[in-house]
Amino acid sequence: MTKTPENTHDGKVVSVAGDKLTTTCHEGKQHCHTMAKDAKVTCDGKTSKAADLKAGTPVRVTTQKDDKNVATAVDSGKHVVAAGTKA
Numbered sequence: 704m705t706k707t708p709e710n711t712h713d714g715k716v717v718s719v720a721g722d723k724l725t726t727t728c729h730e731g732k733q734h735c736h737t738m739a740k741d742a743k744v745t746c747d748g749k750t751s752k753a754a755d756l757k758a759g760t761p762v763r764v765t766t767q768k769d770d771k772n773v774a775t776a777v778d779s780g781k782h783v784v785a786a787g788t789k790a
Contacts, residue, residue: 710765711764711766711769712728712734712764712766713729713762713783714726714727714728714734717721717722717758718758718768720736720762723735723736723737723738724738724756724764724774724777727735727766736773736774737772738774738777739767739775741744742774742775742777743776744756744776745776746780747780748780751779761780761783762779762783763779763783764777
């Protein structure tokens with residue numbers, strides 16, 4: 704198993720509203736992120752939009768190293784392990 708960098712975490716989408724992304728982690732805690740203007744969003748390796756992220760979708764959120772509330776990338780799809788499950 705590979706180590707996840709400190710500025711990423713896996714979870715599930717709770718909601719997306721404008722530039723606000725809310726996720727839950729494996730502990731069930733909610734995390735709110737502001738999407739950076741140039742945030743890269745992918746779904747199954749294909750370029751996507753934040754609005755395409757649906758509630759319950761497993762995601763890997765990458766944040767700025769100096770501000771964990773700002774998401775710089777969101778990767779979703781079958782290859783992302785759902786929060787609360789073991790790889």
